[in-house]
Amino acid sequence: xxxxxxxxxxxxxxxxxxxxxxxxxxxxxxxxxxxxxxxxxxxxxxxxxxxxxxxxxxxxxxxxxxxxxxxxxxxxxxxxxxxxxxxxxxxxxxxxxxxxxxxxxxxxxxxxxxxxxxxxxxxxxxxxxxxxxxxxxxxxxxxxxxxxxxxxxxxxxxxxxxxxxxxxxxxxxxxxxxx
Numbered sequence: 001x002x003x004x005x006x007x008x009x010x011x012x013x014x015x016x017x018x019x020x021x022x023x024x025x026x027x028x029x030x031x032x033x034x035x036x037x038x039x040x041x042x043x044x045x046x047x048x049x050x051x052x053x054x055x056x057x058x059x060x061x062x063x064x065x066x067x068x069x070x071x072x073x074x075x076x077x078x079x080x081x082x083x084x085x086x087x088x089x090x091x092x093x094x095x096x097x098x099x100x101x102x103x104x105x106x107x108x109x110x111x112x113x114x115x116x117x118x119x120x121x122x123x124x125x126x127x128x129x130x131x132x133x134x135x136x137x138x139x140x141x142x143x144x145x146x147x148x149x150x151x152x153x154x155x156x157x158x159x160x161x162x163x164x165x166x167x168x169x170x171x172x173x174x175x176x177x178x179x
Contacts (some may be wrong), residue, residue: 013122034104040160
């Protein structure tokens with residue numbers, strides 16, 4: 001789709017919504033890939049939950065576009081695309097499953113933080129434009145991403161990061177014994 005000129009706040013909100021829409025499509029695909037790389041059942045469950053949320057978020061965004069009689073298609077979300085590329089490269093470099101899990105948590109959080117900024121901004125624009133119906137829907141997506149971020153942090157702090165540290169130490173000790 002050809003870039004459109006942005007004239008007013010409505011146009012800027014639409015640009016942001018299209019960016020979020022493409023981003024959530026990319027994130028859903030990334031989460032499928034990430035799920036195949038995990039070693040933790042808890043992380044698997046969290047990713048599955050987040051994939052379901054991403055699907056709902058996509059549907060909510062489609063509803064917004066439909067209610068505004070707008071096309072959701074736009075340019076590819078370059079921010080999410082770059083984060084995903086970097087995330088996959090990082091995960092592939094992690095040779096210990098628990099360390100890979102820690103990297104996947106970090107990556108999902110980076111993507112979520114990008115979306116948090118986009119949803120927060122879009123909510124603010126919708127409120128100024130007195131489209132409280134849209135703001136309310138966007139707030140649901142925003143809150144889900146905040147909840148997921150919190151769950152990921154809890155899992156990392158209580159389990160994944162400790163396991164990654166311990167297992168990496170064991171591997172290091174085993175390497176020194178090989179000599």
